[in-house]
Amino acid sequence: MNEELMLQIHSLLVKVGPKDRKFGVKARLNGALNVTVNLVKRNLQNSKLLLPCLQVLRVYAGNLVNAVSLGKSGTLELMFEIIGPYSKKNTTLLKVALDTLAALLKSKMNARRAVDRGYLPTLLAIYQDWHRNDTRHCHLIIRKSILGCIKNLTTIKLGRKAFIDANGMRILYNTSTECLSVRTLDPLVNTSSLIMRKCFPKNRLPLLTIKSIYQHPLSHVPSGGPVAQLYSQPPEMDDVVDESDENEATEVDTENEEDETEDNNENDDIETDINKLRPRQMQTRPFDELRVYERFCVEFTKDFKDYDFENCRAVFHPSSVNQDLNGPIIIPTTTLTSVRSPNRRQQLESVQLPKPTESPTELDGISLAKTPESKPDPDLVCSLGRLVLDGVDSVNGDCDDRSQDESGEQGLLVVPDTAAVLPLHDPDLYLEMVKSTRSVPIYTEVAYPDYFGHVGLDLREPIVERVYGVQRMKIFQDIERLIHPFDILDKVVYDLDNQSCPVIDNGNSLKFTSKFESGNLRKAIQVRKFEYDLILNSDINSNHYHQWFYFEVSNMRPGVRYRFNIINCEKSNSQFNYGMQVLMYSVQEAINGRPHWVRTGSDICYYKNHFSRSSIAAGGQKGKSYFTMTFTVTFQHKDDVCYFAYHYPYTFSTLKMHLQKLRALQTAQIYYREDELCQTLGGNSCPLLTITAMPESSSDDHIDQFRSRPVVFLSARVHPGETNSSWVMKGSLEFLMSSSPKAQSLRESYIFKIVPMLNPDGVINGNHRCSLSGEDLNRQWQNPNAELHPTIYHAKSLLQYLRATGRTPLVFCDYHGHSRKKNVFMYGCSIKETVWQSNANTSSCDLQEDLGYRTLPKLLSQIAPAFSLSSCSFVVERSKEATARVVVWREIGVQRSYTMESTLCGCDQGKYKGLQIGTQELEEMGALFCVGLLRLKRFTSPLEVHNHKSHVLDIENDLIDTRSIPNISSSTTYVLDEDEPAFLEEVDYSAESNDENDPVLEPELQDNLALPGPNSDSGV
């Protein structure tokens, strides 16, 4: 055939090819590949003919099987004959050759072949040459294409090694830094950064084991699950990395990529078994077993004859009503009622406080400093060092840091008078509470913020706009560690694993501690003068769940930018990428009249890092990395003590203090009782509250009204890291105990049973997710074990008792926090909505279902500014079948059974749109939840419903109008270890560094990746 004809045929094929998806396959089956290859071989100097042939080759190579075949017939080598150093000639041809090469290199076999032939250094040299000569940036596309080839080569391990050996890191780092100032070169910088991240040698997390530093012996180990796995692990086993992770064996070309099926498993977590969706009718436990729970419901049988209603005098104190009954519930299935901590807490009598370095000042009109004259406490020793509980040997050692006590007199810690502005706070009472809190590490220190208290800010704290290129900048700084290794200090400055870790006191390093209630920081490493890598501790009896942090920093220099990197985060994305900031509490600020946790930090971002995660820690998946959460802070004061936390801390001791203060608010109208639901594994008492209104008198009518009030059951903080749920609960409790007419009316309407903290041990010990058994308690509701999950076991039993006595709660709500979504919202349970969502057997849709489960969320969306109805979902997921919400709905038969999720970040709708959430908003939400319950009464009480019939219909019509809502949230996919479904706002930041699957992006798209607009996470 003559070449002119071939030229025409190929010109035609170039036009037709891209229009036919099967073009490449057809060409291969017809033996056309080699025709073109041979044509190219013969016409390397004939650019006129070469161009259309290469263009066709590029189309062929887009098919992976073709790419393998083309590689075997020498096409790679051919391409390298065309690609050469900088030249202004034939750039079109060069571009097509590069694209063809990039397509060929997607085949791992070809990539290996190219590495073996030494093409990687060649490509790097070509790239450098273009970088040097293309000074006016006319050939961006070519430079980008060269990088594309390098990127595909480094998909294989061999390629990454060749890249490192060829000094690729330094070459791309240097070229990129030279490009940084020119915005149009961003695509080059981004691709370079992506390649460097891929090639960055995987590091071992600097730990001996990822198992929690603290252990809690279990009376028995569960037979299966993660805890059993952990216990069966041989002690000498290296769980930080496993060698097999970097296994080349997986790097083979898949031959059947052509008919990739759209695997749409989006909805595969939705429960489709209609029988599982129907409430379970049978009584599962004999009533005799439940009878013991009567002690928590004495108000149902109380006749109040001994109460002096005339004088409103509490002849009897409800709060002490069943003192005689207080004692452990004996569970028939076990001999042990609780497992006490093996280490007896030492006697903690008084408090020693180190010396303050500044005298108190009175600012802003609030005198927060107690003057020394007014309150000299001989037990207080001061320094803004440590707040230490006495009775521990090391106390004196802890105070000598700066030997500021040369004056000979004991200074006084100035306690901000937060009690004046915080009705439920009292530092002295807090310390009292701390003494009876049992922790696994046996904490001896108290964190100042918990002691002083936190006053909610009136200031608005906007959701932070992400700075352009911040992630890139941080990644470059990480890469510099490799480029300039001698700049790296690598100095361990805090290490829980090594208690003898020297305290470096040369003034050049920050000091850290986390040895206080709810504290979490395992290790701190100074990497550069003002930069620290931080490692979080795993939940007790577990080897992961790193998210919650709470630690103290001191010895800082003011006015300097410190960078902190938490390097062992696990989730693939975080609200830290969408405007959320960390929380900081400054003791100097507190003493100066501003005792606030404030949102702080700049240059915040969250990205995949170069620390490898062992398959043990990654749930069996190999080759996973950890994520870094980085933030930068400038401290204002010298000699300050600052605290950082993931979210507003709320300790178990804080809860106990708040409960005591709430008890004091009790009036003659309020019935308030506090029982011990049970003891926890760690030997703490889990409180159960009963709140309602006292009957008006002991007349039969009034007692009848009292006893016929429906029960509302509330709980919170099953997940320790979700401290926001405790603040919401605080808001609810304060409202319930308040003297407002609404509160009284609410108390007259319902009997509240409240477990304000379902997981005290987890909270105390700084866990993020689990209890001391190493398990997620909100996955134990189906079959709670009395020994391992006592709080869940007894809460569920109490609910079963209520049901058995005909007092099935009207509403059940478990308060949670959500780390990925904005606003406050609810998850409920609906058979119909689940069936709709699953798109399965629509015929079963004619089952009848009361829409009542939608009323409360609807009401809340009308009254609570943070609440968003469109984020609510009423779908029952398989993965959630053992959660409180689903079990209480199915087994106890509570139609209005909810999880209420509060954002950790902020709101994107309503009055608080664009603002980060604070404790005031969270507490307000808790109070408004109560108001919602009061309004709900109109729709649930038979009498009231009769009177408001038309209004009820209105609301129901509204509800029907909002039926499209579940479709909005239809991306309810099951996300491992995610509390609730992941949502639309998720933008995968990790994609940039995703080894397995780099989507080839247009430059524009990649720009977008680098800079997500502020609205990219708005949840549509």
Ligand SMILES: [Zn+2]
């Ligand atoms: Zn949760």
